[in-house]
Amino acid sequence: MTEQEGSSRPPASHSGPLPWVRMRSAPAGPQVFKRMIGDVDPKARPGDIVAVYDKSDAPYGVAFFNPKSLLTLRILSKDVAGFDxxxxxxxxxxxxxxxxxxxxxxxxxxxxxxxxxxxxxxxxxxxxxxxxxxxxxxxxxxxxxxxxxxxxxxxxxxxxxxxxxxxxxxxxxxxxGFRVEPAGPCKTRIKENGILFEVEPSAGYKTGFFCDQRENRQAFAAFAAGRKVLDVCSYTGGFGLYAKKAGASEVSCVELDPEASALARRNANINGLRVDTVCADAFPYLRQMAANRSRFGLIVLDPYKLIATKDGYALGRQKYIDLNKLAFGVLEEGGILATCSCSGMLSMEEFQQVVRTAAGVTGRRAQVFRKSGAGPDHPFAADHPEGEYLKVLWCKAG
CATH class of the missing domain: 3.30.750.80 (RNA methyltransferase domain (HRMD) like)
Structure with missing residues (x-):
């Protein structure tokens, strides 16, 4: 019986006010896809909290229900009885x-x-x-x-x-199947490890700032003293500002988005720091730096998600290789590269292969001395490993 046909026969153990859903098959994690759905209570409406049962009518949990979505059930709790x-x-x-x-x-x-x-x-x-x-x-x-x-x-x-x-x-x-009313313009200032940032909660990417890189920014700063630093895909200048405050001799922040680049400049001014903010595409910028024989002692690559879909995997992976190849091309002997990927579809093992390929093509020896990810305020569930999305490899170039 299909979900659309429905069934008015509730699971034998069902009681209480919640609508019910019977699964055809159980998932490995906390998300139930549309193809796994069996029978649905006629009273269940999109967005409802529902009681979920397996195909043998055993209680499975409580979930959000949305028949419009490919993720038809999103499990909230394994406890059905007395859910409040x-x-x-x-x-x-x-x-x-x-x-x-x-x-x-x-x-x-x-x-x-x-x-x-x-x-x-x-x-x-x-x-x-x-x-x-x-x-x-x-x-x-x-x-x-x-x-x-x-x-x-x-x-x-x-x-x-x-x-x-x-x-x-x-x-x-x-x-x-919902719509959020746009928020009006708003700004605030935050303080992170002694550095001030202006944040626009209603604008920019995601929620307006990237707290997930906080610990990585601090670790990056530890290598900055006396070095010429390049922050590629800098957004509002996080890595670059940390590096300059830690004693970097020069800092360049490269960002394609003009509004983000302008905000990076304002953030530098707020902190009384002098950095060079460059509004440019990272790929041609790095090629130009190589042509100019410019070299940097410390580089961070923190691009936006280059692999967003399965269909885009091959092209996105190649972009990661190309970006890292260009970075190795302008990294001085003994320099340090912190290279990031926020693409959940690219595993840490695959990301290591990307860096290995990029280093090999440029004839560089990449000594990986550290691996890291998102800060501890970004935990992931053991049954949803895709939540471990951010990967950072720290390399010393030979």
Whole structure:
């Protein structure tokens, strides 16, 4: 029987007010694709929280339901009996905040960090970032969209006076079937390890800033003293500003987006730091640097996601090779390259092969001395390894 035909026969063990869904097959992780759906309660509506059962009618969990989405069920909890949404969200949010504030102690070094990291915190379809007095929530699922006011209220109890911004990509809105009203222009300043950044929560990429690179920015700065530094795909200047404050002799921040490049310049001014902000495409810029025989002692490559779909894998992988090849071409003997990939479809092992290929083509010996990823406020669920999206390889060039 298809989902569209439906079945009015509920699972034998079902009780309580939640609509039910019976799966045809169970997933390996917390997301259930449309092809895995069996029967659906006629009362179930898109965005509802539903009780989920396996094909033998055994309770499986509680999930967001959206028949429009390829991810028809997003599992919230394995406990079906007595599920209370208000108590569930209040408890999950309190645990997530406690982890950041008490276990990680992030308030000691910054007022900008991720509060909720999607499935890593048990919130399928939501990330939430704190930027000083703003909380920016990027929504990826209809179910989470319908819960957003409840979540806001809970956050407000932990962060009195917080201002909220909601964001979602046009692609997500189309695939999930909701629309977020655009927020008006707003700005705030955050402090991260003693460095100030201006953030525009309603503009820019994702939620307006990349807290996931915080620990990597600090590690990068440790190599900066006395070196000529190149920050490629610099966005608003994070790596470059850390390097200059740590004593880099020169810093160039290269970014294609003119608004982000202008913000990097403002951030440098806010901190009283002198950096060269260049609005340019990274590929021709690096080729020009090679033609000019320019060399750098410390380089970071932090491009946007170059592999977004399975169909784009081969082309995106080649772009990673080309970008790293160009970086090795302008890296001085004994220089250090921190190269990043935020493409979840590219594993760390495959990324290592990319760097190996790029170094080999340029005749360089790449000594990988460190691997890292996103900061600890970006946890990933063990049953959803795709959540470990950010990969950073630290190489010394021979």
């Amino acid at each position: 949404a208000e108590a569930f969200f209040a408890d999950r949010i309190a645990r997530a905040i406690s982890f950041r504030r008490e276990a990680l102690g992030l308030d000691k070094t910054t007022d900008a960090y991720r509060l909720i990291h999607d499935l890593g915190d048990g919130f399928p379809g939501l990330v939430a970032d704190r930027y000083n007095d703003y909380i920016v929530m990027e929504i990826y699922s209809l179910g989470m969209f319908r819960q957003i006011k409840r979540i806001e209220k809970i956050f407000a109890a932990h962060f009195p006076g917080a201002k909220f911004v909601h964001r979602a990509s046009h692609h997500t809105e189309s695939m999930e």
